Amino acid sequence: MHKLSCLLLFLSITSVTSAQSPVSVREKPVTQLSLNENPYGPPAGVNQAIEQELRKLARYTDDAGAELIASIARKEGVEPTQIIPGEILEQLGLLLGIKGGKGEFIYSVPGYPVLVNAAAKVGGSVVAVPLNQQKTNDLPAIAARISEKTQAIFLVNPHNPSGTVNDREAFHRFLHEASQRALIIVDEAYLEFTDDFNDRTALTNLRQGDNVMVFRTFAKAYGMAGLALGYAVVPKSLGSYLQAQGLGNVHDLNRLSVVAALAALNDTTFIPKVQRAITAERNKWNSLLDKLSIPHTDSQANFIY
Structure with missing residues (x-):
């Protein structure tokens, strides 16, 4: 089946190139889907805020x-x-890697490796734990790999690239127990696309005093990937350390990104609309894939694996 698919793809490409000139093929519009962007764009007030800020x-x-x-x-x-x-x-990976010496950084594979790769550049050791059969973070396997060498655990929920989420109760229980042994960093870049954001967020554990930090971004659900702005919510002690190392200086931020983010946060109706739209489209794709008997994950993100 794989060879047949490759053959059909090759035939379709050769038929196009034989019928059209190379120039016309290159000029044909291409839609890139690999970066999980929000096709709906940002809230309406974002563009206006940017235009007003241009003179500054x-x-x-x-x-x-x-x-x-x-x-x-x-x-x-x-x-x-x-x-x-x-x-x-x-x-963050660089700073924690330096702070931890040759400490270990646990994360799920396949996964988003930017933090652990950075830690590895400064001497950190990466411990890769495969996803389970449901393509979710394998929490028991991760717990079994925690040791006195563990500097941090990096989790993405919903996961990238599978789009899956862990069971709510099991995830919060894991965060509470494992964070007593190591810092847990939870990337929630895609959590706004789920239908139960408040029940799933790891911020609940942080507020209860667990050694957990949460990363969010305006690049995905808020449709502002081109402005490259996110933020971390951290325990107070970690915040002091990171700020002492120079992270979080507001004067380092792009002023267009700042006013855009403020406008986005002020629009309280935008995220619910995006969540409903993405859910509807995701359901259509799930139905189609099921109809075609194509295996896929139970994604809660704006992409399906």
């Missing part, structure tokens, strides 16, 4: 940066000092 490009980010941190902190129900703005996963 000669200036560094000012009080709007602090306003954004305060706005995020109110949304997440934590102190502003617990918000570290920026797409910081790589920097």
